[in-house]
Amino acid sequence: MPLISAQNIEVHHGATRAVFGVSLALDPGEIVTIVGPNGSGKSTLLRAMIGAVTPNKGTITKQPDLRIGYVPQTLHIDTALPMTVRRFLNLPKRVGGGKIQAALAKTGVEAIEKQQLSGLSGGQLQRVLLARAILNDPQVLVLDEPTQGLDQPASAAFYRLIETLRDDLGCAVLMVSHELHVVMSATDRVICLNGHICCEGTPDVVTAAPAYRELFGTGTGGALALYRHEHNHDHDHDHDHDHEHSA
Numbered sequence: 001m002p003l004i005s006a007q008n009i010e011v012h013h014g015a016t017r018a019v020f021g022v023s024l025a026l027d028p029g030e031i032v033t034i035v036g037p038n039g040s041g042k043s044t045l046l047r048a049m050i051g052a053v054t055p056n057k058g059t060i061t062k063q064p065d066l067r068i069g070y071v072p073q074t075l076h077i078d079t080a081l082p083m084t085v086r087r088f089l090n091l092p093k094r095v096g097g098g099k100i101q102a103a104l105a106k107t108g109v110e111a112i113e114k115q116q117l118s119g120l121s122g123g124q125l126q127r128v129l130l131a132r133a134i135l136n137d138p139q140v141l142v143l144d145e146p147t148q149g150l151d152q153p154a155s156a157a158f159y160r161l162i163e164t165l166r167d168d169l170g171c172a173v174l175m176v177s178h179e180l181h182v183v184m185s186a187t188d189r190v191i192c193l194n195g196h197i198c199c200e201g202t203p204d205v206v207t208a209a210p211a212y213r214e215l216f217g218t219g220t221g222g223a224l225a226l227y228r229h230e231h232n233h234d235h236d237h238d239h240d241h242d243h244e245h246s247a
């Protein structure tokens with residue numbers, strides 16, 4: 001039984017139909033990455049899957065008492081506010097030193113417990129946010145562009161860590177990334193979204209796309225090139241499209 005599934009959901013933001021006709025199931029232990037152009041509904045779909053927004057149509061089904069760990073894009077820290085890593089991880093409820101140390105060790109930043117949040121590098125901060133997300137031993141880790149602002153080697157290291165955590169904790173991972181070329185090796189299934197799911201498959205299937213190979217390693221363009229290639233096809237289903245696929 002999937003941990004979370006969406007059945008033919010549609011989500012509106014005012015007059016904007018951000019997500020439509022989306023059905024998606026997340027199984028235990030799998031890593032699923034959602035990619036797509038800006039404004040294609042990736043964050044909206046993620047938020048609908050975890051219950052943070054209610055679909056206007058369709059249903060979301062979650063396993064009862066599902067433990068979800070959420071990693072935001074980043075945390076905007078007021079540098080005037082003194083806050084150690086340990087204190088931050090004890091909010092909003094105290095979890096105790098042992099658990100905090102274990103979580104920081106799992107995310108590769110065990111030595112920074114007493115440091116101020118405001119003094120951390122971008123990569124360290126993301127690992128602290130990841131540590132916070134695993135404190136409740138989640139069955140699902142949800143990440144919304146967790147490596148924004150990190151350089152490519154730091155992003156790649158972060159995604160390798162996600163894969164290690166999945167293996168250690170046995171959790172499923174659902175994430176949004178712009179960097180398919182970086183996240184590829186740490187992904188079981190890729191979902192290409194443009195309001196609706198345009199295509200999905202294993203990284204092997206998507207890496208076979210000539211347009212992607214041509215542009216592999218050229219930054220965000222790689223993911224978008226893949227997107228363009230994979231969408232140069234006829235759809236089996238009669239979606240009411242409100243966008244055009246580029247060739």
Ligand SMILES: Nc1ncnc2c1ncn2[C@@H]1O[C@H](COP(=O)(O)OP(=O)(O)OP(=O)(O)O)[C@@H](O)[C@H]1O
Pocket residue numbers: 013014016018036037038039040041042043044045
């Ligand atoms: N709170 C909101 N109010 C109004 N419109 C919204 C809101 N959130 C998202 N939208 C709109 O819904 C559409 C989908 O937005 P969403 O943030 O889900 O896309 P995204 O693929 O995550 O974008 P990006 O890659 O730029 O982060 C966009 O047209 C966006 O402007």
